[in-house]
Amino acid sequence: MKKSNLVFLFLVVSISVFAQKENRPGYIKRYINNLINDTSESSEPQFIFYPTLAYAPETSWEFGFSGLFVYYAKKDTSNRLSEISGFTFFTLTRQYGLWIENALYTDKDKWFILGKSKFQSYPLEYHGIGINASKEHIAVVDAISLQVKQRLLRKVWGNFYMGPEFDFQQLSSVNFKLNKTDSIPLPLGNRGSANLGAGLGLVYDTRHNVLNVRHGVYSELAYINYNKGIGSQFDFSTVTADLRLYKSINKRDVLAFQAFGQFNKGTVPFNQLALMGGENIMRGCYLGRFRDKNLVATQLEYRMLPLPFKFTKRWGLSGFIAAGTIADKAINLNINKTIVAGGGGIRFLLFPKKDVFTRLDVAFTRESTGIYIFIGEAF
Numbered sequence: 151m152k153k154s155n156l157v158f159l160f161l162v163v164s165i166s167v168f169a170q171k172e173n174r175p176g177y178i179k180r181y182i183n184n185l186i187n188d189t190s191e192s193s194e195p196q197f198i199f200y201p202t203l204a205y206a207p208e209t210s211w212e213f214g215f216s217g218l219f220v221y222y223a224k225k226d227t228s229n230r231l232s233e234i235s236g237f238t239f240f241t242l243t244r245q246y247g248l249w250i251e252n253a254l255y256t257d258k259d260k261w262f263i264l265g266k267s268k269f270q271s272y273p274l275e276y277h278g279i280g281i282n283a284s285k286e287h288i289a290v291v292d293a294i295s296l297q298v299k300q301r302l303l304r305k306v307w308g309n310f311y312m313g314p315e316f317d318f319q320q321l322s323s324v325n326f327k328l329n330k331t332d333s334i335p336l337p338l339g340n341r342g343s344a345n346l347g348a349g350l351g352l353v354y355d356t357r358h359n360v361l362n363v364r365h366g367v368y369s370e371l372a373y374i375n376y377n378k379g380i381g382s383q384f385d386f387s388t389v390t391a392d393l394r395l396y397k398s399i400n401k402r403d404v405l406a407f408q409a410f411g412q413f414n415k416g417t418v419p420f421n422q423l424a425l426m427g428g429e430n431i432m433r434g435c436y437l438g439r440f441r442d443k444n445l446v447a448t449q450l451e452y453r454m455l456p457l458p459f460k461f462t463k464r465w466g467l468s469g470f471i472a473a474g475t476i477a478d479k480a481i482n483l484n485i486n487k488t489i490v491a492g493g494g495g496i497r498f499l500l501f502p503k504k505d506v507f508t509r510l511d512v513a514f515t516r517e518s519t520g521i522y523i524f525i526g527e528a529f
Contacts, residue, residue: 339419386416
């Protein structure tokens with residue numbers, strides 16, 4: 151997210167306004183009051199829905215809505231917390247989109263369904279491929295993109311899960327708008343493509359609350375193959391490795407660590423290369439500023455949830471640092487060509503009974519600044 155792309159959580163403003171108007175009747179007052187004063191049973195499902203606003207030079211003003219639904223299977227708090235989040239938006243320059251993410255556990259945590267769906271018409275900046283890609287973007291790419299990715303994982307022993315994964319990605323109506331009149335070689339997949347991949351995932355997961363992990367381990371190793379035999383336009387494969395460790399320092403503070411790798415082999419279209427940046431890992435780096443076949447990144451975050459002050463039980467802070475690099479081949483990954491990012495953020499305890507915070511993070515790299523507002527921690 152670029153520095154100029156600021157997202158405002160209208161909910162915070164609404165709370166301060168409506169909380170002062172005690173005589174305001176109706177649903178809105180009850181909704182805000184229930185949000186501030188969480189009197190629901192911890193086993194009960196909870197839902198939040200709020201408007202968002204953003205601005206970026208390439209899209210003008212963006213208006214949207216976000217929602218989050220959290221619950222325990224069969225209202226049994228010994229089960230892990232499940233969540234479904236959604237976000238939809240439109241802009242004054244006629245872009246639009248819909249995102250849905252899910253992390254669902256069935257009763258006794260026997261099944262784990264993890265995935266995301268995304269449909270949007272939105273411009274992206276293309277800087278080129280490789281760690282030495284142009285600092286200034288060389289093109290703006292207008293396109294309609296669709297992705298549906300799901301993992302259906304079954305508990306096989308203890309906290310180990312295994313199961314099939316599939317991923318469908320389509321890029322259509324692609325238009326490269328070059329910044330200069332000089333022609334440049336366009337990347338593979340510049341006219342769009344549709345690729346379907348299937349594979350297998352192995353997960354070790356001891357987390358109880360995926361939105362705010364106090365202690366535990368999450369480890370995933372996944373392989374997905376995209377080939378023309380099952381409907382893809384390109385033949386390639388992807389191996390993903392994701393390790394996350396969480397250590398409770400005390401009843402309040404948490405130290406979190408993540409190491410992530412994505413390794414592609416074959417003829418990979420530019421939109422499915424490993425992308426550095428975004429709201430989760432390598433915050434502060436524009437998503438896609440760096441892209442190539444292979445990526446490794448790591449991050450460390452210290453969270454104070456909540457702050458150790460008597461006057462508040464709902465506000466917290468965090469600080470984080472991250473580093474990553476990319477290369478055309480795994481053997482060429484070079485620690486001397488590492489991008490470093492870091493920053494900090496504030497937290498507000500949204501659902502006290504379920505220990506769910508909303509976060510506002512500010513992150514920096516040498517080139518850019520990112521501001522992010524989301525419900526749940528980055529990892």
